[in-house]
Amino acid sequence: MEKADLVISGGGILGTALAYWISSLYEGKIVLVEMAEDVARHTSGRNTGVIHRPFYLHPEKRRTFARCANLSYHLWKEYASAENLPWKEIGTIEVATNDHQVEHIKKYMQWAVQNGMDASEVELLSGEQVKKLEPHVDCLGAIFAKTDTSVNYQIFTESLKKRAVSQGAQFKFGFKVQDVASKNGALVIRSVDGQEIETSFFINCSGGNAIDVAHMMNVGKEYTDLHFRGEYWEVSQAKSGLVSRNIYTVPKHPDIPFLDPHWIVRADGRREIGPNAVLIAGSQTYEGFANGLGEFLCKVFERPLGNKARLFTNADFLKLASEEWVSSISKKAMLARVQKFIPELKAEDLVKRGTAGIRSSVIDPKGNFIKEAIELEGEKSFHILNYNSPGATGSPAYTALLVSKLEKLGKFTHLKKRPIPVKGIWDFNKVINSL
Ligand SMILES: Cc1cc2nc3c(=O)[nH]c(=O)nc-3n(C[C@H](O)[C@H](O)[C@H](O)COP(=O)(O)OP(=O)(O)OC[C@H]3O[C@@H](n4cnc5c(N)ncnc54)[C@H](O)[C@@H]3O)c2cc1C
CATH class of the missing domain: 3.50.50.60 (FAD/NAD(P)-binding domain)
Known part of the structure; x- marks a missing residue:
């Protein structure tokens, strides 16, 4: 051996x-x-x-x-x-689309320095200042992380x-x-x-x-875990000039921050939107819900049963999970999430699906994501x-x-x-x- x-x-x-x-x-x-x-x-x-x-x-x-x-x-x-x-040090603008989020990005300015970043790497921007940098982005304010x-x-x-x-x-x-x-x-x-x-x-x-x-x-x-597929859509060449930096949003659900799709500038220059977070049965299920009935049953009956059971009796979680599935099936639904901050992006600008990746999140016995x-x-x-x-x-x-x-x-x-x-x-x- x-x-x-x-x-x-x-x-x-x-x-x-x-x-x-x-x-x-x-x-x-x-x-x-x-x-x-x-x-x-x-x-x-x-x-x-x-x-x-x-x-x-x-x-x-x-x-x-x-x-x-x-x-x-x-x-x-x-x-x-x-x-x-x-x-490609293009920078990320993380935008606030409501007043609560505007307060949140002020906290980010402090966290940046507390986490060891140089103060010059981040800047707090008003909605108008964002417009000067990125004319096609709508928001109430943002933090600009210049070295992302x-x-x-x-x-x-x-x-x-x-x-x-x-x-x-x-x-x-x-x-x-x-x-x-x-x-x-x-x-x-x-x-x-x-x-x-x-x-x-x-x-x-x-x-x-x-x-x-x-x-x-x-x-x-x-512990047990759940798998979430993050899907992307590629933006047409013609519309890739719409925005030149990454645009992220302040997470709507701070406890599940991976739910909000962004505008992404890839290292090779391609633009994409995504990822969403679609609940699936397996850690390599790149299409559909499960690679066969066996994988589905394994996930449902995998032990310990209590962790998932607690999460699945949480109505908010079920609502979020179903919304993510809608954005998987419907390009329009995915687009609508990004149009909140880039309203000019249209369905015909999303030309093909990008490469999906899977996040496996561990759940503790109380049904919380770690x-x-x-x-x-x-x-x-x-x-x-x-x-x-x-x-x-x-x-x-x-x-x-x-x-x-x-x-x-x-x-x-x-x-x-x-x-x-x-x-x-x-x-x-x-x-x-x-x-
Ligand atoms: C949609 C999405 C977007 C993300 N974006 C970013 C980002 O922009 N920036 C960032 O910093 N992080 C990002 N992350 C997180 C980051 O990608 C992960 O934290 C990181 O890739 C995890 O690396 P890993 O080596 O643990 O896992 P993996 O890359 O999954 O590697 C695990 C390896 O183990 C192998 N394996 C599994 N089971 C077995 C087995 N039984 N025997 C042998 N081999 C096995 C698999 O084949 C795999 O290659 C993102 C994650 C997702 C899902």
């Missing part, structure tokens, strides 16, 4: 960045297993592609994500410049994979973890097609399936669940923090530390000291 010192499951941006840091600091056989044919084929390669500056993240309630996002902007900027990767940047996270992840491989990490594609068993004091990781790897330690970064992989090892049994990532320790294993937005932005700093935590917990004592870390674009100690 193949043996490894460490196995990471999941080649999204989280698992790949983790493999990058660990292989730069340690010798030994580090294997990343990924069920797809390459890295970032799921959420990490199907998102909005924005490096989010953390002005909108509560400095206490979302402290880790805010600090990681803030530092990682600088890390990605250095990385993109050294590797010559697309980097458009990138392509699939390209970033592929580039990190190359660096990890050059440092000795191995990537095994087409390996879907189906079962993890204990054997002679080690773990045996088995794939759907019968491949096996024995390892001393396992890290679960399986994105939309992270909770299922954790449950295989009796970890996080109190906001931050969840880190859980298991027997010879560590699990990261609920690694959601702005997870792609914060991944370099967040994974460095994870490595430092795992070192302190003594999880890497079986690995040989390199006398000098492999020289890369980022400096591990500098990152940890800045967090």
